Amino acid sequence: MRRLLLALPFALLPLAAAQANEHNHAHTDEHGSLDAHEHGAARLNVVLDGQALELQLESPAMNLAGFEHAANSAADKAKVATVRSQLQDPQALFGLNAGDCTLSEQELESALFEEAAHDEQHADEDESEHSEIHAQYQLDCKKPSELKQLNLSELFKRFPATEKIQVQLIGPSGQQGVELTPAKPSLSF
C-alpha cells in the first residue's frame, strides 16, 4: 500500500505536465490579466495639453444602460439608442461650458452598440460576459485657460446607476487622481 502511495505522484505527473502546457498556452493566447469590472464604478481619463482636450470614459454597460446582455427586445434596443445619444454630448456630460471647446472627434465602443447595429450574429458568445462601454472624445478648446473645471453632475444625473468615477486628470497643474461622486462631482484642472 505504502509503495503504491509513493508511486502516486509519478502516476499523476503526466497529467500535471499536460495541464501546465495548457496553462501556458492560454497565457500566450490572451492577455495575462483582465480589466477590473465593478458595477456602479466607472473610469474617466482626461488630458488637456495646449488646446487639445481628450476624454476617455470607460464604464460597465450596467451603469449606463441598466443591463449587459445583448439588446434583444425592442425596449432594450430603445434604451441602447438613448444611451448612445446621451453619450454623444460630451460638453454637457462633463460640464465643459467654458473654454470655447468644439468636438472634433468621438468614438463610442461597446458590444451593445455593435449588436444594435448589425444584429445578433455573435450575441450568444457575449451573453454571459460582462460588457463595457468605452467612449472617447477629442475636443479642440480655443481658450484652454478659461477651462477651470470638470463637472460630472450631468453624467451622474443621466446615469444614476453610476455611483463613483475614478478620474485621472492631466492638466496645466500636473497629474491628479480623484474619485468623484454625485456628492462631489467637480474637479479643477
Place this chain on the structure above:
Amino acid sequence: MYLLRLALASLGNRRFTALLTVFAIALSVCLLLAVERVRTEARASFANTISGTDLIVGARSGSVNLLLYSVFRIGNATNNIRWDSFERFADHRQVKWAIPISLGDSHRGYRVMGTSPAYFEHFRYARSQPLQIGQGRAFADDPFEVVLGAEVAKALDYRLGEELVLAHGVATISLVKHDDKPFSVVGILERTGTPVDRTLHISLAGMEALHVDWQNGMPARGAGVVSAEQARALDLQPKQITAFLLGLNSKIATFSLQRELNEFRGEPLLAILPGVALQELWSLMGTAEKALFVVSLFVVLTGLIGMLTAILTSLNERRREMAILRSVGARPWHIASLLILEAFALALAGVLLGLLLLYLGIAGAQGHVQANYGLYLPLDLPTAYEWALLGAILSAALLMGCVPAWRAYRQSLADGLSIRL
C-alpha cells in the same frame, strides 16, 4: 488695564501652579503645531520629489508600492523587468526620454541606484528643477564610478576621488560586501531636499559588474571570481532593471501609452501616473493624519481643562482676595472679568511658550530629521491655518474662563468681608 495688572499680580502670587498650567498648555500647543507642520511638510516634500515624469513603469504590483520604491526608495520591488522591455518602450515613438532604474544594493544604509546618464539630464524635482552636479562630473564609461547625493557625501564625509565599497542588499548592516570591486567617487550632487540626496548613483554597467560573477545569490569563490579589471573587459549589458521613468513627447499620449504598457504581452508591467499614485498615497495616509490631528486636539483640550481645574480650585482660597477687592470698590463684573483675563493670560502664555518650544524643537531636530527621513522642516512663521488654530485655542480658553468667572461673580455678590465657611 489695571484689571489685567491685578490678574497678573494675582497669578504671580500663585506662580507655581500658574507655571505648571502654562507649561501643560504649551506642550499641548507644541504637539498640535508639530503634527500639523510635519503633515504639511511631508506632503510638500513628497510632492516635490518628482516632477515632469509622465509615467513610471515597473513589474506589476500596486501603484503606491511602485511609486514608493522607484522614487522614494521605500520598500522593495516584487519583481524586476527585462531589459528588452525597457528598450522596446524607450524607443517608442511617443517617448521623449526614458530613465532606467536598478535597485537592490546599499552603502551604509543609503540605497544604491543603477541608472543611465539620462537620469542626470532628464530627472526633474520640485518645480521642474534639474539635478545639479555640485562637484566633479556624472559617471562615464568606467563602470566603477559613483555619484553621491548631497546627504550621503555630507553624512559620511566623502570627497571626490575617494573609494568606497557597496554592500549587497539594503539592510543597514550587511554581511555580504562587494569589497572586491570598490567604486570611486567622481561627482557629488547639489542638495535637492528629496531622496536623491540619500542615494548613491552608479551606472547600470557598474551594477551589472558587481553581480557578474554571482551565482545563486551568493558571491563566487575560487576560480569563478571575476576581478574588477576582468569585469571592465566584459560586456556589461544589463539583462534586467527594477523600473523605468518615461517622459513623453505629448501629454495627450499618456493614457494610451499607459494602456499599451499595462497590456504588454511580453511580461506583466504596471505603468502609473506619479501624480495620481501620490494622491492615492495621500488618501491612504489621510486617515492616519486625521487620527493624529484629533489626538493632538484632545491633548490641547486636556491642557485647557487642566487650566480650568486650577482656576476653579483656587476660587475658594481666593474668597478673601475677592472680598478685599469688593471692599475697595470693585464691582462683581470686575471680579468676573478678572478671572476671564486670568484664563486668557494663562492660555496666551501657554501658546507663546508652545511656539517657542516648537521652534526650538525644529531648530534642534532639523538636521536629524532631514538626514533620516528626508523631511525638511523650515523655521517659517506660522501659516494662516496655524494662526487660526492658535486663535481657536485662545477663544476656547476665554470661553472656559467664563465658568470660574460666573462662579466668582455669584460668590462676590453673596459673600461679605467675613466669609462664612
